[in-house]
Amino acid sequence: MADRSAPGDGDGTTDPTTAPPAPEVDGLPLLGNTHQYLRDPLTFHERHARDLGDVVRVRLAGGSFHYVTHPDDIQRVLVSDQSRFRKASQVAEAGSGFLTDGMFLATGEQWRRARTIAQPAFYRERVERYGRHAVDATREATAGWSDGDRVDLGAVTKRVTLDVLVRALFDRDLDDAFGRTVAEAARTVNDFLDATSLRTILPLPDWLPTPAKRRFEAARADFDDAVDDLLDARGGSGVDAVADAPASLDAIDDPDLLDLLLAANRAADEEDRLSRAELRDNLVTFLFAGHETTALALSYAGHLLADAPDASDRLAAEVDTLSGEPTVADLPDLPYTEAVVKESMRRYPPLYTLFREPLEPVALGGRRVPAGATLVLPQRIVHTDPRWWDRPEAFRPERWLDDDAEHTRAAPGTEDRPEYAYFPFGGGPRHCIGARFAMLEARLALATLAREWRFTDPGEVRPSLNVTLQPSDPIRVTVRRR
Known part of the structure; x- marks a missing residue:
């Protein structure tokens, strides 16, 4: 070194x-x-x-x-x-124009305007209002499971997290056609931006109409159109008619995230307001990045738990202390659930690199x-650097618990673990704006799953370096009713 x-x-x-x-x-x-x-x-x-x-x-x-x-x-x-x-x-x-007006790729003044307008929508007290969606969506997505079923965790968790975001963003139930559009767009974007392909390493001219590029453009257009339709359904004349946005949230009984964004946009100085294209790209960013990354964290957590019976026992024992379905108020009483999510993102960070x-x-x-x-x-x-992590390849949720001194220590010979030895949501001014939302959603979804189900018989998982850390093959486990 x-x-x-x-x-x-x-x-x-x-x-x-x-x-x-x-x-x-x-x-x-x-x-x-x-x-x-x-x-x-x-x-x-x-x-x-x-x-x-x-x-x-x-x-x-x-x-x-x-x-x-x-x-x-x-x-x-x-x-x-x-x-x-x-x-x-x-x-x-490398993204060929995908989400260029969204917060993830925007830079400078454009990023500042978007971040300033969106930030209040992700304050803790507002995010916590949407916790119920994570529980409801998880329960509904697993309603058809039977003891002994072999399930594709990725398909289930993507359905859950997209459902949660559509409810939180637009106060709508997930429409099957919309869900298929988003799922197809996510798959096509991941294939097109596969970091293992020579096309990504050596980008071809943007005007070259390769088959992969045509599929990407079609999926992107369908995705944009689907979000535009949702915006039109909300505002009638669309986001460009700023006067249609609520002047105050006091007039809304139960505002969703779009209400909050529109209200903030309305209150901003005219030169700071987001255009329709910017607002749409930010909504698409929340939908695409938000559902994909949290679904991966849950899928990898399920895979790891299926191979760790002691961790599964401890998780089950913790959620069994709840008086009913988990709620936001229960989260302080679910430290091991949080530890499982954190350890999953340590072993398999959905967003696996920053540039x-x-x-x-x-x-x-x-x-x-x-x-x-x-x-x-x-x-x-x-x-997974052995300088900072004791037994870095092991799945050990206990390392995140303050009361477990044996497991929370850094690597042998290291007194302190540096803060940025773990940064699944990035850091600094550009840290993930949805980090609080993602952690709340993942903990509640995992607790809901663990109350009724146990995962066993994990298959082999080999991650692939796409836009996110996708598994090369579906993550499959056997579900056993508790």
């Missing part, structure tokens, strides 16, 4: 002359490490991060990526020195990084 006392480490005020190390290249010089990566993308970066240090430069198809894996450097990029970095432009370019680029030359880990370089901050690697 790299020496953390190397010259230039720390605040980045010095300019070290040492460039980051890179894996050896064997083969065609122009391709760099591309062929090595394509042979085994899941372990390629992890292996070199472990062998070469905390800042490693990888060349893929003529491009250059700097993997940054020390928590102190990650915290600096995301938090303490964040003004010197921005969202990597390559992320938006940034420095606005000026910087020093990270004592290495010189030029302006405009693509920085890769990989949760998937950092969350």
Whole structure:
């Protein structure tokens, strides 16, 4: 590993002359490490991060990526020195225009306006109003299960989380046609932006009408149209008629998230208001990113529990203390449920990497990084770094419980675990705006499942580096009624 006392480490005020190390290249010089990566993308970066240090430069198809894996450097990029970095432009370019006006990809003033208007909708007291949707959607999605069924957890949890978001955003029940549109869009986007494909590493011209591009464009258009229809159904004349939005939430008995967004947009200064396209892209971002990531966290949690009978016993014992179906008021009494969710996202972070680029030359880990370089901050690697995690490959929810000193310690020989050894929702000003919503939803959905069901007989899971950390094959378990 790299020496953390190397010259230039720390605040980045010095300019070290040492460039980051890179894996050896064997083969065609122009391709760099591309062929090595394509042979085994899941372990390629992890292996070199472990062998070469905390800042490693990888060349893929003529491009250059700097993997940054020390928590102190990650915290600096995301938090303490964040003004010197921005969202990597390559992320938006790879998306071929998908969600470019949404908060996930927007930068600068456009991002600030969207974040300011959306933030009040995600305050704790407002998010907690939607907890009941997680319980209802989970119960309804599992109503047809029978003891001994073999189920696809991914299909079930995606249905649950999309149902929750449609209810919370639009106060509607999930329509089957709308659900199919979102599911197809999610699948097509993941296939199109598969990080293991040469198309993503070496983007083709945006105008080239490949079959994959045509499928992507069709799914994206269907997705946008579906959200536009929901907006029109709410506002009649649409979002452009700002006067149609409620001037005050006092006039609404039980506002949903769209009510909150429209009201905030109405109250903003005219130059700060979101256009219809911006509002739509932010709603699509909430739907796509929100349901996909939380569903993955729940699916991986189910898979891990199916192979951990002791953890399943402890989870069942905790939810059995409840007097009825779980509610938001019960969450303080469900610490182990929360620990299971956190440990699942440590082992299998749904959003497995972040991308940034420095606005000026910087020093990270004592290495010189030029302006405009693509920085890769990989949760998937950092969350299982043996320097910070004792038995990192083991599923141990106990490590998140304050009263379990044996399991909460960091790796042997490490007194303290750095804060950014775990960052499933990112960090700093651009941390995931829906983090509180996602955690509330995941805990209530998992507790609802655990009250009636136990998972057994997990299949083998191998993650795939798509837009999110998708399993290569469906996550299947056997469900047993308790």
